[in-house]
Amino acid sequence: MAIRIVTDSAADLPPEMSQQRNITVVPCYVISDDVTYRDGVDILPDQFYEQLVSNPRLPTTAQPSAADFQSVYRDLLAQGHQIVSIHLSRKLSGTLNSAEQARASLGAEAGESIEIVDSQLASVPLGLLVMAAAQLAPDGASHQQVAEQVRGDLPLTHCFFLLDTLEYLQRGGRIGKAHAFLGSVLGVKPILTIQDGEAHPMERPRNRDRALRRLVELTEQQAPLRHLAVIYSTEPERAEDLRARLSGLAPQNDIIISRFGPTLGTYVGPGALGVGLIRAGGAPTT
């Protein structure tokens, strides 16, 4: 009997990480030109971004169904495991609803072995939470304790993204409070964050270089850190460059590189770059 961590593809976990740590990733759906793909299974990032840029019709995303969760939970329960299921913010997606419905459908007893956590986040910070939970899992704690720990990490988890354009966020209907930064006369590269489950505008540097420097500064302000990851949508070399600039900020200099999968990619668009982190606890430097 062990504790298994379940999440969804919007966590943007590098595939080798989820494999290594026995994390089950339930795919979200990406619908493009009336064809439905399972994120990370039927469609991979490179292919997705090519379509995104060339297709005038934006792809849409859909949450995994309750049935998808049901089959994952059943499998794991049958193996005698307990489950901590950590997902994308309720405000951004119905994924949590599907998970909850699935748990309810399995009956009260089975349901007790499943802890569901609303990360209030998406993408790389969600991925870090999931990985942090996976690290705890083998240590003999109960699934409730692991879930508690994850919930405790929520206030310590942050992310900052720089976007090449807000166009995709707006067209996808997710612009939310970030609409304040829609101006395009001066080609600013907005930096956003996710808070309370929604995208929020943070700053408006005049160009990419300055935005990048700000990402580094914002990350430094959160030190000391327990986990750190860099995420990109279409430019891996910029992700490497950012990783190099952040060196020294993560324990054992272990900075993960992740990629915005189709679920988030639809909204962040090409040229996006970001940082996800979990602080070491205690007050940050700002």
Added chain:
Amino acid sequence: MTVLRGNDFRQAFDAATRCLEHYRDAINALNVFPVPDGDTGTNMLLTMRSAMERCPDSSDASAAEVTAGLADGAFWGARGNSGVILSQFYRGFAEALIGEEVCDGPGLAQALNLAADAAYRSVGHPVEGTMLTVIRSTAIAVQEELDRGEDPDTPALWDTAFHAAVAALYRTPSQLPVLKEAGVVDAGAMGIVAIIGGILCFLTGRDRDLVDRALAEACVEPVPVAGSGTKIESDFLDAMPDAQWGYCIQFLIESDREEEGLALEQIRERLGKEVSDSAVVVGDGRYARVHVHAADPGPPLSYGASLGSLHQIKIENMNAQTVEFIAGHRSKAPAPGSIAVVAVAQGEGLAHLFRDHGCAAIIDGGQTMNPSVEELLHAAGASGSEETIVLPNNSNVVATAEQSAGANPRVHVVPSRTVPQGVAAMLAFNPEDPLERNLEKMCRALETVVTVEVTQAVRAATVDGNVVEAGRYIGLLEGKLATSGESPETALKAALDRIVHSEDQIITLYQGADASPAGADELRRQLEAQTPGIQVDLVPGGQPHYHYLASVE
């Protein structure tokens, strides 16, 4: 006459206004910088006209009522730094005469003294050799005259005041080096001389030659405006309408409570909360003069009547205002914590830029590019948010903005002295952040850009020891004359060359209405070639008078 009644004041200041009008062009020409901006004469004249509008025209009005009305009008209509100082002059004057039916010699001395105090207080860093000095010198001279004990009559006191003002005006170049360099006396100071001269002429029944001659004797020679360099037409300004909306409600409350008196702050707050954010309340415990704009005149009047008896009640219906704001949906009650930014800008492109980046309203400022206190407060009120941040974007509008903020605690100023500073501040604004954080970040952003402004010299000037003829193009670097050239692009490039030193910098060029697109493109090519990798952004600003505004950051 030994005293001045209300009616005498009204006629005297009316004469002063006409005298100022007569000298308006000459005062405008005294602008230290040979740039088509900050016309002191026009700003002071418009402020005076506003003052006269609120002046009670009944012939029984007391000195207190008339001067209070003048102060009110000047407050709302204040434009430009000189207009703001003038409005404070009136305020001090009115303060001295509260409750007074007439003004005698000592009353006049007190009035000029308080006027000087108020004027000095209104300026962050008072500088001698300006209108402040002249106002103070009149106060001192009148007091000295009274102290001599010969019981001078009113015209004699004004005569003393006038000659003291002229002498002070004459001294201004020796007190302020930039005046000496430019070969002019201070424009605002000359405005005060014209005002006092006008009053003197009225009181003595003499004509304006009196003023001309006094100026000539003091060897005060305003430098003539060079040819057609000035782009501002006086006739247009004379026809400029007063732009407002809703009802303008004014009244004086006389307290009926013996011991307590009127709590101005409380009245202000109550009116601010329930009626309108743009309530102005001045006075002492016994009297409070209220000036408020509201959609329904009933509530403020009822409230006032609950505090005492109402006098001098005046209600005006006003016509549509010239402030444009985004047609979006404005709910009646502002959302708590909501902040809007309002910017002063001229030019379609600049207005679009500010709005594009989140500005709720643009204030045009009219031909002199200097909006009045009233216009700023209207725009703030119209923004529909709980708090408003004002970006003046012009060093001659900062004081007006600060006066507006003084009248309304929900209005805050980020003192941008140029358009590029205002843009930097705009980009630092985040409606998600609390007010204090926004103010802090926006003010810090002002220092991150260096501004260059390019225009055509309206008269001869000295740049770096070189004489520049009228009509040549000049570049101002952070507000100081720095370069000149045969074309706007040459003057601009010369200024940019002084501050561009790395490809990491960002140059932003805001093209004015008079700039040629081909010239701008060519300039961009040159800048990119000179510093490979540097970012050069070209924005069509459409601003008048300044062929280019530019920033380097």
